[in-house]
Amino acid sequence: MKMNEGVEWALHSCVNLCWLPEQAVPAAKLAAFYNLPAAYLNKQLQALTRAGILSSTPGPKGGFQLARFPEQISVLDIVVAIDGPDEAFRCSEILRDGPGGNATTDYRKTCLISQTMRTAELNWRRELAAATIADIVAKVERTFPATPENTRRWFEGLRT
Amino acid sequence: MKMNEGVEWALHSCVNLCWLPEQAVPAAKLAAFYNLPAAYLNKQLQALTRAGILSSTPGPKGGFQLARFPEQISVLDIVVAIDGPDEAFRCSEILRDGPGGNATTDYRKTCLISQTMRTAELNWRRELAAATIADIVAKVERTFPATPENTRRWFEGLRT
Numbered sequence: 001m002k003m004n005e006g007v008e009w010a011l012h013s014c015v016n017l018c019w020l021p022e023q024a025v026p027a028a029k030l031a032a033f034y035n036l037p038a039a040y041l042n043k044q045l046q047a048l049t050r051a052g053i054l055s056s057t058p059g060p061k062g063g064f065q066l067a068r069f070p071e072q073i074s075v076l077d078i079v080v081a082i083d084g085p086d087e088a089f090r091c092s093e094i095l096r097d098g099p100g101g102n103a104t105t106d107y108r109k110t111c112l113i114s115q116t117m118r119t120a121e122l123n124w125r126r127e128l129a130a131a132t133i134a135d136i137v138a139k140v141e142r143t144f145p146a147t148p149e150n151t152r153r154w155f156e157g158l159r160t
Numbered sequence: 161m162k163m164n165e166g167v168e169w170a171l172h173s174c175v176n177l178c179w180l181p182e183q184a185v186p187a188a189k190l191a192a193f194y195n196l197p198a199a200y201l202n203k204q205l206q207a208l209t210r211a212g213i214l215s216s217t218p219g220p221k222g223g224f225q226l227a228r229f230p231e232q233i234s235v236l237d238i239v240v241a242i243d244g245p246d247e248a249f250r251c252s253e254i255l256r257d258g259p260g261g262n263a264t265t266d267y268r269k270t271c272l273i274s275q276t277m278r279t280a281e282l283n284w285r286r287e288l289a290a291a292t293i294a295d296i297v298a299k300v301e302r303t304f305p306a307t308p309e310n311t312r313r314w315f316e317g318l319r320t
Contacts, residue, residue: 034255034258036257075280088161095194099193124287150259
């Protein structure tokens with residue numbers, strides 16, 4: 001089980017965009033910041049745009065910006081936009097093919113194995129839903145106070 | 161992100177083996193119970209054996225048995241045995257390649273995005289570690305009291 005590696009890139013890019021609120025930032029520049037492959041990061045940024053997390057401005061001066069306040073973007077929003085909405089544990093309802101199995105029962109609800117797995121995963125998703133990009137930005141600013149200004153200066157072309 | 165489908169099969173097989181403590185059950189019989197592909201289920205049962213969850217007896221009268229008490233087999237043990245121990249979110253430490261990145265820093269520990277993702281996942285694993293096969297068996301026996309006897313009878317060749 002492996003989450004799409006683009007989740008890490010997307011989270012970092014959204015955090016960086018919080019410190020660049022006045023500009024549309026090209027994918028190539030967001031990628032260069034971490035030496036990531038630009039075409040692949042661009043795909044992730046397009047997925048975030050389709051999910052309403054970023055807005056995209058076309059053209060030579062174009063790029064990506066946050067489409068919502070950081071308080072309104074959860075970590076789960078980004079995970080789902082990049083990695084998809086499917087649960088990791090997918091109950092295939094094998095009880096239906098067992099002795100006494102019933103064609104009309106929803107075993108995803110009645111099977112106690114399925115319930116155990118899905119409850120744990122739901123709690124994990126709830127924790128990711130409760131964490132926002134604003135929370136992460138606030139923690140970074142408390143822990144590494146120079147980061148916002150260093151990030152802004154890098155994107156303005158003045159490498160720190 | 162998708163967990164190996166064998167996790168579902170392995171959980172069900174371990175629960176069924178709780179009701180058949182006196183016998184080594186062949187993979188083909190465990191597979192036939194849910195109409196699963198026997199060769200593939202056998203692979204999962206071998207993985208459970210390598211993990212010390214099952215014991216395997218070779219030969220024509222051979223098969224699989226629980227190697228530990230159900231109270232000592234957590235759901236996480238089975239997930240790790242079948243799906244592997246790796247975290248779903250794998251921090252590739254992209255901060256290292258960013259401005260000010262440091263070759264010796266362990267960004268899996270210092271990066272606040274990594275911390276957020278890993279803490280949530282750790283809590284999910286803790287929840288799976290706290291749930292045992294004995295817990296699931298007890299819930300099944302409370303909710304579907306006929307299941308243990310029906311399962312035993314099926315494996316003894318008397319279809320219910």
